Amino acid sequence: MDLDKAALSRRVQELLSDIPRERQQLLPALWRVFEEYWHLSPEMIDAIAQTLDIPYADVYGVASFYALFANPDNKKPIYICTDVMCALYGSEDLLKAGEDLANDAGVRVKEAPCLGHCDGAPALFDGRQTIRHASPKVLAQIIRGETDA
Ligand code: FES
Structure with a gap:
């Protein structure tokens, strides 16, 4: 800017x-x-x-x-926890799905260390709130700006 x-x-x-x-x-x-x-x-x-x-x-x-x-491309980041508990609950698949969806959406899906919500794995942080038990559907809604949740 x-x-x-x-x-x-x-x-x-x-x-x-x-x-x-x-x-x-x-x-x-x-x-x-x-x-x-x-x-x-x-x-x-x-x-x-x-x-x-x-x-x-x-x-x-x-x-x-x-x-x-650390956000060198200045796109709005969405952080997906890929630490141990979230990895066990599918965060790598969530990350991959998010990267594919975010490509043209002006956002960036990024790996993050533990977000402190291990009992809600997989967890993501959209910049405003942490989403527990994140699903590809909810992630897609966030990427498309269809929800604040
Ligand atoms: S391991 Fe993902 S929130 Fe802790």
Whole structure:
């Protein structure tokens, strides 16, 4: 996304306007900006650092630690857990079906480590909520934007 630095800074300030200026709010702040652009550029990280008054290196360190923020093609990601329990319940097939469907849909289906819902395997995260016992039908609805579920 091509935004000049001032416009980007204003937009990040708007996005984070209701988030308390506390260090423990860094992850929600990163996610809020990520949801807007589907990636985190150095300029965005700088704007977050300025807005929250946290050193750039600290914001970068957190942003680069979480694999969920690695999204080089800027397409809306849908994360499918492929960790052990979800793999036992068919997440690899779900991932393959999702990759085929998402090809032309402007979204990206990605593997994810454990989402913390092992008792609801296979699990996926659509960017807003975790879907437990995910099925190819529900995944297809999410990819086509037919449901928030
Ligand atoms: S193994 Fe998939 S949510 Fe834990």
